[in-house]
Amino acid sequence: MSESAGQLADLRGRVEALLAAHDPATSDRLDFLRARFDAGLAWVHFPEGLGGLGLPRSLQGYVDELLARAGAPDNDPRRNGIGLGMAAPTILTFGTDEQRRTFLRPLWTGEEVWCQLFSEPGAGSDLAAVGTRAVPDPHDPGTWVVNGQKVWTSSAHKARWAILVARTDPGVPKHAGLTYFVCDMTDPGVDVRPLRQITGEAEFNEVFLSDVRIPDAHRLGAVGEGWRVANATLMNERVAIGGHAAPRESGMAGVVARTWRERPELRTPELHDRLLSLWVEAEVARLTGQRLRQKLAVGEPGPEGSAMKLTFARLAQELSGLELELLGEEGLRYDEWTMTRPDIVEFTGRDAGYRYLRAKGNSIEGGTSEILRNIVAERVLGLPSEPRVDKDIPWKDLPR
């Protein structure tokens, strides 16, 4: 593989220089993060000048570790998962130089949180059917006017920007009439309303767009290319969800294992074998993710990430379900139904009942498991798609 002792030594030198110029103990957090970005140590696989050094993705862990050891603040990536995991790589791939310069730095530092305006009440798995319209303003050339409704929007209430897929040409088949934009969430036409979920809390939102104005300079990719751009985003999402670096027993397996160890009185032989089956599967999933990351170290996310996400969702659901059974009578209780707006979503947070219910979302968000199986079957295994009745029909003529 590509990294060498020389690369590591060079990185270590750059980290030391950053720390020397900006002592984490005395620097302002944001100043430090901006300096880190400017030193190319934010995401080393990004190009120089955009927070990176054009190095293999696999070297990032080395930088993170050195900085963590020095007590440097991080950019709290959990607060801006969609920005870091989805918007950033899409902007890098499809954005203009101006867009990259404008958006990437405050995105990475966390000054600006991003959300995703993709799914709609009438377009979930069939994302290409979105009906939110973007129309050029006849009185203001260079501006689009957007109307529609989006759902399942995490972080919309905190977001400064959104990545948005909208229909710009209803007269052509659905995949061909889409365009991808960056939407200003502070526009007066953006109305964010909490959407309560089965857990009781409102982690997501509905977003109503009424005459929202978007300058053409905030279009990502060509008019009509939105589907291709959105697909690149979704591949990144699946990698982000399914393939993060992790030690053994991280995630749901660790939660259930801890309960098992701490509560010997709850154990039964039947639960023991199920626990170990799932523990083995979780360990294998961890190794599979590690292997996938090694494959991706110099490459782009591919459909293999969809496979990881399938496994992750199933294991989170089975493990959290097992934990409720293990807890028995305690599993009948729930911590809190009051509607809250969580700041950070922790799949393994709160109590076992919450974890069980929240895990149900894992096989729906970021592509349902059914759609992911189609992706694996078609793009990895090369199997044909089902016959599509809507493929050649203009979007406006589709039955709905």
Place this chain on the structure above:
Amino acid sequence: MTTPPTSAVPTPAAASAAASAAGDPAGVDAAAAPSGGGLDLLYTDVEDALRASVRDLLTARCTPDAVVAAYDGDRSLTATLWKALAVDLGLAGLLVPEERGGAGASAREAAVVLEELGRFAAPVPFLTSAVVATTALLASMDDDLLVRLAAGERTAALVVPLSADAAGFRPVVRVQEDGTLHGRVTSVAGAVEADVLVVPVATGGGVALHAVEASAARVDHVVSLDMTRPLADVTLDGVRGELVVGADAGADAVRLALETGAALMASEQLGVAQWCLSATVGYLLERRQFGRVVGGFQAIKHRLADLYVVVESASAAARHAAVTAAEQDPDRTVAASVAQAYCSGAAVRAAEECVQLHGGIGMTWEHPAHLYLKRAKADQITFGTPGRHRALLGELVDLPA
């Protein structure tokens, strides 16, 4: 095959580079290793070249027609194929250090060979002789037998039931005061092909290993579920052997041999599963019913997608077991049990799906699917069942019953 005799065998330098190369700066600077980077689970160029040599040879010589003949009593393929692999390609000595007459490679390379052998359901005693018996004999002080095994001049079998696992094995053969061996061990794999038997013997001081000429023992061939790895019942009735590993070291040698067998058989199971998946996808891209390619029906696609996920997962588990064994990583025992607990089921599922999704032709003798089903099901029981490995893991990772 015109491959020069040693071209398939990695040099020790290349093998050690393979072991330390790749996606992990830890190899260069362990003090600042990234969390979760981990051991290199991919294949090195050396391993790819080794795989290509083995695959070329098996493609030419190990055809399904020749393999299936073993079930009808014609085992002629085994001897010629094993000689080509063991001697011509030099694979018998992969796990033997150079200074002891071997190739000085590691479990990483042996695992790649096993993937290919699994992919062809090859009826050769690589796992039993070159991996299990050889690993046991690495504890021997006398290199004579090891050198000859590494050269492919002799073929050995560790005389244990194929279902024995590293943690639970107890020898049944006894040594009498006159030095003769007595006992009967059932369901021994590799004994049919072996000319020397490595026999774990219970003594007062522990487990000793004796090398016995196969011709001196009674080796009763058994009609086996998997005739590509045929079993035999071995009876020792007053036979004399040569002490090769003393009672102080034999138990550890057998444990390591069976653990290494379990760890590396996961790669064979991976090869079986990969063949089953690709054969099934290939068939379903051609087979038409209802005017459509059958592989286009969503009910079928979802099953194959799930199977792909299983096979990819098995490859990570198998690779991890091989790499930890190669590096003598402290995690190797856990990794071996994780790999067996996962890959056994993965191979069986792939083979069962292969039969089912081939429909009628999948149930026939003429289609090779059954070779893989029989291998997969027998492998599942070999070196401990998945349930046994889960139980072992419960102890190893502090999740007690």
